[in-house]
Amino acid sequence: MSLAELICPAGTPAALRTAVDAGADAVYCGFQDATNARNFPGLNFTPDELAASVAYAHEKGTKVLLALNTYPPAGKVDLWRQAADTGARFGVDAFIVADMGVADYIARTHPGIRLHLSVQAAASSPEAIRYYCENFGVKRVVLPRILTIPEIRQIREEIPCEIETFIFGNHGLMVEGRCSLTNYLTGQSTNMDGVCSPASDVEYVRHDDGSMSSQIAGFTIDCFGSDEKAGYPTICKGRYTAPHRPEGYYAFEEPISLNLSRLLPELIEAGVHAFKIEGRQRSKSYVRNVVRAFRAAVDDIRAGREANIADLVALTEGQKQTQGAFETKKWR
Amino acid sequence: MTANTDPIHRPRLLGQRSVARLSAAIVQPILSRIVRRVAERHPSLFARLGPHQTTDYIIDPIELPFSLHLRPDPQALIFRAVPRDIAPVAGAAIRGRFMLLLELIDSEEDGDAAFFSRDLEVTGDTEAVVRLRNALDDVDGSIAEETADMFGAPGRAILARLRRSYPTT
Amino acid sequence: MAVTNMAKLTLGPIAYHWSAERRRDFYACIADEAPVDEVYLGEVICSKRAPFQEAELPTIIERLERAGKQVVLSSLAEVMLKRERKATEDLAAIDSHEIEINNAAGLYACGKRPHRIGPFMNAYNEATIKWMAHQGATHVVLPTELPAPAIAVATRAARDLGLGVEVQVFGRASLAVSARCYHARAHGRTKDNCQFVCEDDTDGMPLITRDDRPILRVNGIQTQSESYIDLMPEVKRLAGDGVTHLRLMPQAVDMVAVAQVYRRALERRLDLSEAEAVLREICGGAPFSNGFFHGEAGYRRIANANPV
Numbered sequence: 001m002s003l004a005e006l007i008c009p010a011g012t013p014a015a016l017r018t019a020v021d022a023g024a025d026a027v028y029c030g031f032q033d034a035t036n037a038r039n040f041p042g043l044n045f046t047p048d049e050l051a052a053s054v055a056y057a058h059e060k061g062t063k064v065l066l067a068l069n070t071y072p073p074a075g076k077v078d079l080w081r082q083a084a085d086t087g088a089r090f091g092v093d094a095f096i097v098a099d100m101g102v103a104d105y106i107a108r109t110h111p112g113i114r115l116h117l118s119v120q121a122a123a124s125s126p127e128a129i130r131y132y133c134e135n136f137g138v139k140r141v142v143l144p145r146i147l148t149i150p151e152i153r154q155i156r157e158e159i160p161c162e163i164e165t166f167i168f169g170n171h172g173l174m175v176e177g178r179c180s181l182t183n184y185l186t187g188q189s190t191n192m193d194g195v196c197s198p199a200s201d202v203e204y205v206r207h208d209d210g211s212m213s214s215q216i217a218g219f220t221i222d223c224f225g226s227d228e229k230a231g232y233p234t235i236c237k238g239r240y241t242a243p244h245r246p247e248g249y250y251a252f253e254e255p256i257s258l259n260l261s262r263l264l265p266e267l268i269e270a271g272v273h274a275f276k277i278e279g280r281q282r283s284k285s286y287v288r289n290v291v292r293a294f295r296a297a298v299d300d301i302r303a304g305r306e307a308n309i310a311d312l313v314a315l316t317e318g319q320k321q322t323q324g325a326f327e328t329k330k331w332r
Numbered sequence: 333m334t335a336n337t338d339p340i341h342r343p344r345l346l347g348q349r350s351v352a353r354l355s356a357a358i359v360q361p362i363l364s365r366i367v368r369r370v371a372e373r374h375p376s377l378f379a380r381l382g383p384h385q386t387t388d389y390i391i392d393p394i395e396l397p398f399s400l401h402l403r404p405d406p407q408a409l410i411f412r413a414v415p416r417d418i419a420p421v422a423g424a425a426i427r428g429r430f431m432l433l434l435e436l437i438d439s440e441e442d443g444d445a446a447f448f449s450r451d452l453e454v455t456g457d458t459e460a461v462v463r464l465r466n467a468l469d470d471v472d473g474s475i476a477e478e479t480a481d482m483f484g485a486p487g488r489a490i491l492a493r494l495r496r497s498y499p500t501t
Numbered sequence: 502m503a504v505t506n507m508a509k510l511t512l513g514p515i516a517y518h519w520s521a522e523r524r525r526d527f528y529a530c531i532a533d534e535a536p537v538d539e540v541y542l543g544e545v546i547c548s549k550r551a552p553f554q555e556a557e558l559p560t561i562i563e564r565l566e567r568a569g570k571q572v573v574l575s576s577l578a579e580v581m582l583k584r585e586r587k588a589t590e591d592l593a594a595i596d597s598h599e600i601e602i603n604n605a606a607g608l609y610a611c612g613k614r615p616h617r618i619g620p621f622m623n624a625y626n627e628a629t630i631k632w633m634a635h636q637g638a639t640h641v642v643l644p645t646e647l648p649a650p651a652i653a654v655a656t657r658a659a660r661d662l663g664l665g666v667e668v669q670v671f672g673r674a675s676l677a678v679s680a681r682c683y684h685a686r687a688h689g690r691t692k693d694n695c696q697f698v699c700e701d702d703t704d705g706m707p708l709i710t711r712d713d714r715p716i717l718r719v720n721g722i723q724t725q726s727e728s729y730i731d732l733m734p735e736v737k738r739l740a741g742d743g744v745t746h747l748r749l750m751p752q753a754v755d756m757v758a759v760a761q762v763y764r765r766a767l768e769r770r771l772d773l774s775e776a777e778a779v780l781r782e783i784c785g786g787a788p789f790s791n792g793f794f795h796g797e798a799g800y801r802r803i804a805n806a807n808p809v
Contacts, residue, residue: 012380012470014439041459042380042466071625073647074655101628121605124581124680127589128605135636146581146680174677174724175579178621180646181676184726184799185716187792189646192625199459206455213711217798220712230448235717236677240708242687242719251683251708251719255448283469284439315445325680332681332692 004264004298005274007065007164008291011043011281016053018284019062023295026063028096029053029280030194034076035083036067037120037176038280039194051090063093068106069118071099071177071191081105088113096142097121098177103136116140116164120177120191126158133161140164142276145172145258146325146332149270156271165267167260168290169278170317171324173236173253181235185217197234204233231255231318255318260326261294261309265301267326286315349417356398356413363400366479367411370471371404373478378406380467384460390422393430404464424456424464431494436465438474508740509538510763511667513750514545514575516675516720518699521557527751528561532568534757536764537749540565543575543592545603545619546678547721548585549695562598573599578621578678579722580606601642613637620645620669621678627658640665642748645674645730648796653742665745670732671759672750673705673718673725674790674799683719692722704753716800728790728800733766733776735794740767758783 008024010016019027030036032044045053054064066087072080080102084095088110095113097103098120106115119142123129132138140162143152156163174181183189186201197216205213210226214233221238224230231237236252245251258278260267267275275298277290293310300307313321325331371377378385385405392399399419403410414420426433428451435441436452443465446452454461468475480487512531515524531540542561544551562572576592577585585606592600593610602608603619617640618624618633624641633641641659643652643666656666684706685695699706705718705725718725729752732739736747747767749759759780766776781789792801 012466014470014472017472040462040466041382042463046379071623071644072628073651074626074630074653074658075651077626077628099623099625099629100632101626101630104632105628123605124579125586125589125604125606127586127609128580131605131609134609144680151581173681174679177623178578179677180674180793180799181717181724183646183793184674184676187796187798187801191623191644191646199462202458204454204458206453212450212453219710219714219716221710223711224450226450228450230450232444238710240710240717242706242708244687248711249687251687251717252679252681252724282444283436283442283465285435286442286445289442314449315442317444317448319448329693330691 003273004268004302006291006294006298007274007276009169009277009280009282009287010053011038011040011279012284013045013049013053015280015284015287016064017056018287019291020057020060022288022291024062024291026065026093026274027057028065028067028276030067030069031083031086033079033083034070034072034192034194035080037069037118037190037194037196038067039070040281041199043281047086047090050087050092054090054092058091065094065096065116066092067096067118068102069096069098069120070194071120072102073192077101081109084110094139100136103132103138107136111137114139116142117161118142118177119144119166119172122175122177124175126155129155129159129161133159140273142166144176146175148329149263149266149326152267152272152326153270162273163271164274164276165260165272165326166258166278167264167267167275168294168312169257169282170232171253171256171258171322179236182216185219185235197232202233229255229319237317254320256320256322257316257318258324259312259316259321260323261297261307261312263323263326264297264307268301282315289315349415352397352415352417355396356415359398359413362483363411363413365482367402367409369478369482370475371406371409374471375406377467377471378404380470381463384423384457384463387423387457387460388420389460389464390419390425391433392416392425392427393433394427396430404467422456424454424458424460426461426464427453427455434476434494437468438476439469440474508736508744508767509746510536510760510767511539511541511746511748512537512756512760513669513672513748514541514543515751516546516673516723516725517703517705517751517753518547518550518553518697518721519703520700521553523703524554525557525561527756528565530757531760532564532570535760537570537760539571539573539746541573541575541601545575545578545621546723547682547699548577548582548588549692550697550699550721551588553697571599573601573617575601575619576603576607578603578619579680580604581680599639601640608636611637615639617665618642620675624655625651627655630655630659630664631662634659634662634664638664640667640746642667642669645669646793646799649735649738649794650796652739652744652794656743660743660745666743667746667748668732668739668744669730669748669750670736670739671748671763672729672752673727674730674793675723676717676726676799677724679722679724682722683724684721687719695721726790726799728788728802729784730791730793731777731780731789732791732794733763733780734773735791736763736767752784752787754784754787
């Protein structure tokens with residue numbers, strides 16, 4: 001049986017301590033700049049905070065994975081290299097990377113530190129994964145959330161590295177690392193700047209009838225009735241009209257979160273090494289509740305007991321959950 | 333349950349305006365002490381606020397007779413109770429039930445979840461709200477309890493009673 | 502200036518599911534009339550569509566080559582299923598033509614043999630381009646969202662390594678790809694029983710916001726911009742930076758005319774404002790954008806502040 005490590009989000013030092021205390025096997029985090037894909041206002045770590053956080057985590061036997069999972073635009077590569085050097089100096093346990101230039105730099109400069117391939121690299125076939133393993137010594141791949149369990153099992157048999165899959169949180173629809181939707185409307189890039197629907201461009205407008213519009217850069221991407229649940233203000237979760245859909249519909253996906261709590265035994269059996277919880281942008285409360293619930297579930301499964309998963313629907317986007325592609329390819 | 337945060341659904345009381353002014357005046361010294369204390373104990377909070385240290389936030393507990401005006405400027409900290417009719421123009425406004433707001437400050441509740449369920453309403457500068465949320469979320473421990481502790485046993489008793497009076501959701 | 506004339510015009514692969522007849526007619530016109538130097542062929546977006554084109558492909562290649570166009574074969578952007586892995590492997594084994602790789606599975610398959618790097622490969626910077634060059638890349642198409650200063654740095658690095666450098670100057674931008682088919686979804690179907698409904702939308706299916714602003718186009722698993730990128734005002738700057746190839750993406754407009762106006766502008770037989778006016782006429786009401794190039798929101802049209 002695989003170890004089924006629990007990989008937990010940490011947007012702030014306090015969230016990191018919360019995750020560690022709630023039973024994370026590893027936490028992932030990033031600096032306060034474009035070097036990671038959650039470059040959100042007020043979030044993330046200063047170098048000093050990272051140093052202290054690594055010490056805290058290591059003292060409790062928890063690993064720290066540093067996300068350097070964006071794509072440096074030409075001329076700005078040094079920022080990513082410096083971030084890697086800083087992380088190495090503080091003793092992080094692995095770097096999560098997407099860009100080949102960044103991967104190559106770390107493989108050559110810090111060969112003793114593990115490389116994990118970010119979901120932002122969008123490696124969804126054995127050949128793509130092997131490319132990164134053979135060229136950069138990648139030890140683990142974070143799989144895109146588009147594969148069924150039989151497909152994951154098949155990949156596992158054909159690759160030389162560990163597999164990490166998302167099990168809870170924001171349900172990305174687009175192939176990660178290949179999405180410029182935010183940049184198209186706001187001028188800030190998900191790949192280069194690490195932002196997705198930046199708060200500076202988001203506005204909520206309340207109407208007299210109790211409904212609420214969400215706008216990005218002045219484009220109204222959704223309007224929620226007074227009793228409708230809401231979601232993140234991202235373009236891929238917006239409601240649009242189309243020639244065949246004059247009534248307006250969720251063209252890509254409705255506000256919904258991924259929750260694979262019921263599939264954990266199957267995922268472990270398929271050879272998944274690590275389970276990732278999404279949500280560096282979420283609060284300590286989310287981290288505490290979700291990590292605790294999955295810690296208990298994984299421990300139960302490893303002890304051969306039936307897992308009894310706490311209800312997490314209140315924390316999900318749109319207060320709805322899905323097993324997405326993991327359950328059936330009909331999702332596609 | 334979805335809280336209706338619409339102003340027209342607020343309870344309307346006789347002499348509401350004077351009640352608002354009176355209650356705002358009574359709580360003001362307490363608020364000033366609270367915010368000074370939090371600022372002293374958690375200086376890193378200001379770094380996460382970045383450029384929004386000078387933003388005027390209106391925190392609007394829908395069932396209280398007044399709203400709260402916060403300007404988290406370390407040079408000139410403002411946290412005051414203001415009757416709604418004379419509240420300053422807000423850079424950002426956060427509206428919800430008082431207990432929810434308290435739980436958000438203490439990270440007992442998740443802000444995104446409260447937003448998804450429509451219990452929490454955000455208007456104005458969204459980045460300002462996100463920064464304030466992240467800044468408060470990086471504070472260890474409970475600001476509510478620290479505050480209650482400032483007022484000794486009576487303070488803790490009030491907080492406990494307040495928590496009991498709200499049904500847990 | 503001579504340097505401007507050096508830039509080659511290319512025609513990117515058709516992103517849409519055009520019928521076999523439409524493709525045949527389209528490439529016949531391109532072969533006979535369009536002043537493009539290189540033509541990329543092959544299904545990049547959806548592996549389910551590929552069988553519809555394969556029968557015609559040899560004829561189209563022959564037709565284009567007879568007209569003096571260089572043909573490059575492009576690989577799928579998304580590789581997950583068995584048939585996609587196989588298609589990628591087969592493409593990488595081709596040695597009769599240059600190939601353009603759009604997925605790391607393709608890089609794995611072609612090893613160190615010469616290949617081009619497609620726009621889906623995320624060659625954002627000089628470090629990545631250097632890595633790719635050492636693995637056999639001969640040519641790189643820069644990401645569509647790369648802003649001008651980064652284009653300049655990336656181009657210099659690629660040229661120093663002896664690589665060709667290509668930038669999309671015309672057509673809808675690819676903004677995202679997904680495992681899910683949004684054309685099928687719009688019609689209440691799944692990807693597996695899509696019945697190729699995407700064939701009905703030869704220039705993509707428009708998505709309109711709640712406030713009646715068209716912003717995106719759905720093309721199967723791909724999401725594109727509503728606006729056509731048009732870097733006509735910037736072509737001199739691109740050529741000056743050393744960009745060797747300018748890519749026109751096929752849209753459902755008169756692409757021969759589009760290629761002609763770009764060619765005439767490159768050769769300075771048409772001044773830029775005239776060229777713009779002609780292009781607008783060719784493209785009807787399609788909005789033009791160049792925001793990505795100027796580091797602004799991609800949909801924006803930025804007036805050229807510093808004509809070169």
